[in-house]
Amino acid sequence: MAIIDPYGERFGRVLLAVAVLGVLAGVATAGAYAADPSTATPDPVAYDDAVELGLSSETDELMAGSARIPRVQVFYSQLQYVVGYNGVESFVATLDDGRTERQFGYPLVVYVETFDGGAPGVTDDGLFEAERATEWIPADEAAYVVGSAAHSPAGETVVPFAERSTAAAFAADHGGRVLEWGAVRDRSFAVDSAATVRSMAPARWAEADERIADAMAPGDDGGAGGTGGEDDRGIVVGEDAPTIDAAVAAAPPNATVVVPPGTYEETVTVNESVTIAGDEARVRGDGNGSVITVRAPDVTLSGLSIDGVGNRTRDPEAAREAAEEDGTWDTNIQLGYGHGDAGIRAIDAPGLVVDDVAIETNASGVLLRDGSDAVIRNLRVDGSDDWRDGFMGVTGMESRVTVTDSRFEGGRDGVYLHRADGSVIRNSTFVGNRYGTHLMYTGDALIADNAFRNAEFGGITVMTRPSGNAIVGNDVRDSGAGIQASGTRSYVGYNTLANNGLGFSTSSRGSLYERNVAVGNEVGAHATTVVPSSRVVANDFVGNDRHAEAGPGALRVWADGDRGNYWEGATVGLHEPGERAYRPTAPVDAVLHRETAAAAVRESPAAALLDRLYGTVPGARSGSIVDPAPAPKPYAPGRVAAASDPDSPPIHPDWRRELGGGSRTEESGADTTTPTTTIMNTHERNATDGTVSQAAIAGAGSRADAEGRR
Incomplete structure (x- = not known):
């Protein structure tokens, strides 16, 4: 059996060059990512300069005119961008999700826009409206109305005010109660998410079945088969x-x-x-x-x-x-x-x-x-x-x-x-x-x-x-x-x-x-x-x-x-499958599926040092992806095999059954346009709307260190 020298000519020069470039990148960009909260508190920025998350105000024409979604902007310790959240509740949902702090660092300061002087109210459709936002203030200085009649296209809307008296007046007119920031951040909010869309996909299919059936039903209403005359x-x-x-x-x-x-x-x-x-x-x-x-x-x-x-x-x-x-x-x-x-x-x-x-x-x-x-x-x-x-x-x-x-x-x-x-x-x-x-x-x-x-x-x-x-x-x-x-x-x-x-x-x-x-x-x-x-x-x-x-x-x-x-290629090496994080964007991990010899380089002390560098120097990890728990085998091996065959017919797995919406054999709408291969993987388990938990991170042990826990 051939012995691969991880420090040999082929791999050694590449790895050394990558390590040097990584160190230089970290030194050059660390200041742009990190901020010291003890020296200065940044002022709020124009919201257009923030990177938006949460519900987009452009996603629904209902938000035209005076309808608004209260916004939040956050400065994170390890992120060079100011993050804007459309909806206070969308930011609150990130506070304990286990992923946001790991990727962005902790919030240095959080600002919310308030509506004390903006004639706040509720439209006939129940949307929160205001002529304008009054000012941006720190989140812990604001008073919030929760549980009111106001909502956005995504669900409940939390409305911030600079003065508690103004918040109480809004609650008196539109329901709800007034809370301080600490109570708001501890709440859970029922808002739409990608998991909601996931759960609705089978229902959208069924609704299309109904539209088609109604359209094709014979009758005298213009549908297919309708007749007239004598x-x-x-x-x-x-x-x-x-x-x-x-x-x-x-x-x-x-x-x-x-x-x-x-x-x-x-x-x-x-x-x-x-x-x-x-x-x-x-x-x-x-x-x-x-x-x-x-x-x-x-x-x-x-x-x-x-x-x-x-x-x-x-x-x-x-x-x-x-x-x-x-x-x-x-x-x-x-x-x-x-x-x-x-x-x-x-x-x-x-x-x-x-x-x-x-x-x-x-x-x-x-x-x-x-x-x-x-x-x-x-x-x-x-x-x-x-x-x-x-x-x-x-x-x-x-x-x-x-x-x-x-x-x-x-x-x-x-x-x-x-x-x-x-x-x-x-x-x-x-x-x-x-x-x-x-x-x-x-x-x-x-x-x-x-x-x-x-x-x-x-x-x-x-x-x-x-x-x-x-x-x-x-x-x-x-x-x-x-x-x-x-x-x-x-x-x-x-x-x-x-x-x-x-x-x-x-x-x-x-x-x-x-x-x-x-x-x-x-x-x-x-x-x-x-x-x-x-x-x-x-x-x-x-x-x-x-x-x-x-x-x-x-x-x-x-x-x-x-x-x-x-x-x-992620499971190639000395570790048990799933016991080592995989970085598809890292120089060595990225080639594992093409050159298994790279596994020896991945296990080398130099690669371990580079892993730690990516985790501890924020600038060095810019533009990177990490999977802390790579799967030991494919989730859908049948589909992988079929997709690898250029002569295979189109593959359409029975996702409606997997998502709880019934199967093709139980409902109308089977694929008659193209040949279909239905691939079912009995060990498949559906994704939940969970996130990377702190417990999971802690349980990863030394792996977490390599991935850059702070």
């Missing part, structure tokens, strides 16, 4: 009217327009609640504008093929008007993206059903705007070969969309949603898009059991700080990135991410990433938030070029109590 045959194109458009114009409300097989060269406008039911019927536009425009509620379109769509992807004039109006990016997107050409365009048309429809387009397939809530099933959109030449398969602007059992190939984005809260995208296939599913300003959505292949930039991308999204059971391969979700309180679980540039990023704050399998990616996961506030636990990292990377910021602790993630 007999069950409805109005037949070619017999009762010469064209589809003429038949629709002549049809009474809730009638069915039957379109026999053939090609119909025309455009159609629907102004009544009718069903257009095709039978191998193709509707072909003239290459200008949209082919079918719907301007009425409760319209059903089924059994149609559509082509001849115009190639305008947005309306320059509408975008110009938006720029003149307020110039905001959000308005430009809504007016620009929402005014292009489409195979089906719906304007103020709630209750739209699109079923068994195929669209060929270089613009949008289905464009929904102005509250055109829709159910879309068995839709196929074939877009442009180059995404730069096309647009969206489904564009939803301020319209809740339920998409199921559909396929989107080519074009810009498969599904693009903008301010479309509560949407569901499931059981669908996305191939060769720029982004497969792309959400903007959209929260409380479910993206589940989809397959994404060859996305130029990313399979699933969520932008602009939404809240409460669940991304579950998806299979993303051969794409620029698997999942990139921003915002707050996201649940990202049970996804399979293979052979991508990046598996997933932890961009969403206060979120939970669990039970994901990252196999064969260039980077398995990337920690992107400057101030870590999410939990990353029970994920499997196998065969990645680099298991994980981290941008600038504090130490990230990726574990939940005594349970961490599985890292291929």
